Amino acid sequence: MNKITGQKKTILSGMQPTNNLTIGQYFGALKNWVELQHDYDSLFCVVDQHAITVRQEPANLRRRSLDVAAMYMAAGIDPTVSTLFIQSHVPEHAQLAWILNCLASFGEVSRMTQFKDKSAQHADNVTVGLFTYPILMAADILVYNADLVPVGEDQRQHLELTRNLAERFNFHYSPTFTVPEPFIPKVGSKIMSLQEPEKKMSKSDANEKSTVFLTDTDAEIRNKIKRAVTDSGTDIVFDAAKRPGVANLMTIHHICTGRSLAEIESDFTGLGYGDFKEAVGESLVALVRPVRERYDALRADEDGLMNTLRVGAEHARERARNTLRKVYKKTGFVEL
Numbered sequence: 001m002n003k004i005t006g007q008k009k010t011i012l013s014g015m016q017p018t019n020n021l022t023i024g025q026y027f028g029a030l031k032n033w034v035e036l037q038h039d040y041d042s043l044f045c046v047v048d049q050h051a052i053t054v055r056q057e058p059a060n061l062r063r064r065s066l067d068v069a070a071m072y073m074a075a076g077i078d079p080t081v082s083t084l085f086i087q088s089h090v091p092e093h094a095q096l097a098w099i100l101n102c103l104a105s106f107g108e109v110s111r112m113t114q115f116k117d118k119s120a121q122h123a124d125n126v127t128v129g130l131f132t133y134p135i136l137m138a139a140d141i142l143v144y145n146a147d148l149v150p151v152g153e154d155q156r157q158h159l160e161l162t163r164n165l166a167e168r169f170n171f172h173y174s175p176t177f178t179v180p181e182p183f184i185p186k187v188g189s190k191i192m193s194l195q196e197p198e199k200k201m202s203k204s205d206a207n208e209k210s211t212v213f214l215t216d217t218d219a220e221i222r223n224k225i226k227r228a229v230t231d232s233g234t235d236i237v238f239d240a241a242k243r244p245g246v247a248n249l250m251t252i253h254h255i256c257t258g259r260s261l262a263e264i265e266s267d268f269t270g271l272g273y274g275d276f277k278e279a280v281g282e283s284l285v286a287l288v289r290p291v292r293e294r295y296d297a298l299r300a301d302e303d304g305l306m307n308t309l310r311v312g313a314e315h316a317r318e319r320a321r322n323t324l325r326k327v328y329k330k331t332g333f334v335e336l
C-alpha cells in the first residue's frame with residue numbers, strides 16, 4: 001500500500017523515441033515492466049518531450065513515438081492492465097517540471113553524468129532543455145506518486161535527484177510526493193556494446209554493429225552476435241572486468257535461456273567462441289523474433305494504436321491533474 005494514496009503501489013517508467021528500441025532497453029527496463037505490470041498500478045509513457053532535448057527531425061519523432069508505443073505492446077505491455085501514453089499528451093508533466101526547476105539547485109543538476117556525456121556528444125547544440133532533462137524526468141515520476149521506477153543502471157543518478165526533489169518539496173511545503181525507489185535488475189541493467197564492450201549498448205551508437213535492435217531481422221541478429229568483439233582467450237568464463245565482451249554475451253544468453261552463468265560455463269567447456277556465439281545468436285533470435293512479429297502487426301494498425309494512446313492519456317491526465325492541483329495550491333498559486 002502507498003501511504004499517501006492508500007492504494008496499490010504505482011510504477012512509472014518511460015523511454016525516449018529517438019530510435020528503435022534496443023535489447024539493452026528491453027533487458028534493462030521493458031522486460032521488467034512486463035513482469036511487474038500485474039502487481040502494480042502501472043503507467044508507461046513514450047517520452048517525446050525528453051527526445052527534443054537534442055535535435056529531432058519532426059516526421060521521425062512523430063513516427064518513432066508510435067513505433068515505441070507499439071513496441072511496448074509487442075514486448076507484452078497490456079494496455080488493458082497498464083496505462084500506456086505519450087508524454088506530451090499529458091501537459092501536467094511539463095507544468096510540474098517548472099515547479100521542480102525552481103526547487104532544484106544549479107549545482108546538483110550540473111553533477112548529472114548523463115548531461116556531461118550528452119553535452120560532449122552534442123557540443124554544437126547544448127540546450128537548456130538537455131540540462132534540465134532530469135527535472136522533467138522527476139516530474140514524470142512524481143506527478144503520479146510512483147513508488148517504483150524500473151530502469152537500467154544509467155538512470156540511477158536521475159532517480160536519486162528525483163528522490164531529493166520529492167523530499168525537498170515535502171519538507172518545504174508538506175508531505176505531498178511519494179519518494180520513489182529505483183528498480184534496477186541484478187542482471188541486464190547494463191548491456192554493453194557489441195563492438196566496444198567496455199561501453200554501454202546505445203541506440204544512438206554510430207556503429208550499427210554495436211547494437212541489436214528489437215526490429216532487427218534474424219540474419220542481422222546472428223551477424224551482429226557473430227561479429228561481437230570478445231578477446232584473445234578461448235574459454236567461456238564470466239569475468240566482467242577482464243573479459244567484458246564474453247561476459248556481455250553470457251549475460252545475454254543467460255537472460256534469453258534462463259541458464260545460469262555457471263551452467264553456461266559448463267555447457268561450453270571445451271568449445272570455442274564460434275560455437276558459443278552461434279548459441280547466443282540463436283537464443284537471441286528466438287527471443288526477439290516473436291516480439292518483432294507482434295510489433296509488425298501492432299504497428300500496422302495505427303488507428304488501433306491511436307485509440308489505445310487516447311485512452312491512456314485520458315487516464316494519465318486525470319491522475320496527473322489531481323497531483324498538480326495539490327502542488328499548485330501548496331505552492332501558493334491562486335485557484336480559479
Ligand code: TYM
Nearest residue numbers: 013014015016024025028029137140151152189190191201
Ligand atoms: P532511455 O530512453 O535512454 O532508455 C530507456 C530505458 O532503458 C534502459 N537502458 C538500458 N538498460 C540496460 N542496458 C543498456 N544498454 C540500456 N540502455 C538503456 C535505461 O536505463 C532506461 O530505463 N531518461 C530516461 C527516460 C525517462 C524515464 C522517465 C525513465 C524519462 N522519464 C521517468 C523512467 C521514469 C532515458 O533516457 O531512458
